[in-house]
Amino acid sequence: MLLRHYFTAFVLLCLPLSGCADPYFESTTDLGSSADTTGPYRVQTVVVGTHTSDTVELLYNPTDSEPRRYIPLPMEALDEDGRAGELFVANIPGQPGGTSIRYFVRVLRDDEQVAESPPGGDLRPFILNIRP
Numbered sequence: 001m002l003l004r005h006y007f008t009a010f011v012l013l014c015l016p017l018s019g020c021a022d023p024y025f026e027s028t029t030d031l032g033s034s035a036d037t038t039g040p041y042r043v044q045t046v047v048v049g050t051h052t053s054d055t056v057e058l059l060y061n062p063t064d065s066e067p068r069r070y071i072p073l074p075m076e077a078l079d080e081d082g083r084a085g086e087l088f089v090a091n092i093p094g095q096p097g098g099t100s101i102r103y104f105v106r107v108l109r110d111d112e113q114v115a116e117s118p119p120g121g122d123l124r125p126f127i128l129n130i131r132p
Contacts, residue, residue, distance in 0.1 A: 039094025097132035
């Protein structure tokens with residue numbers, strides 16, 4: 001009986017939040033390689049289950065594989081229906097030929113990372129190679 005009471009309380013607390021599950025990524029642009037040195041390089045992502053208070057960021061590193069050197073860019077929600085966004089976009093600025101840009105996308109909820117694409121984020125990022 002007590003367990004059912006706690007479960008009911010949990011469900012009632014979660015209902016106003018449109019679900020308590022963490023968001024998840026449906027897809028993110030994998031840019032691969034390019035000869036374009038002027039950029040920008042457009043990254044789009046589809047995130048399901050975000051709240052309007054969540055922050056979606058693109059983090060990129062054109063220098064090396066050091067996690068602390070990733071540069072965050074806020075992603076703009078393209079959905080304009082008044083609900084939490086699902087399609088987000090951001091642009092990585094142009095880089096010189098021969099550069100390898102590591103990037104990933106994350107969702108922050110209450111300043112805590114709750115989802116990332118690709119899985120592994122800064123340890124297994126997407127890589128965009130700018131050909132010389």
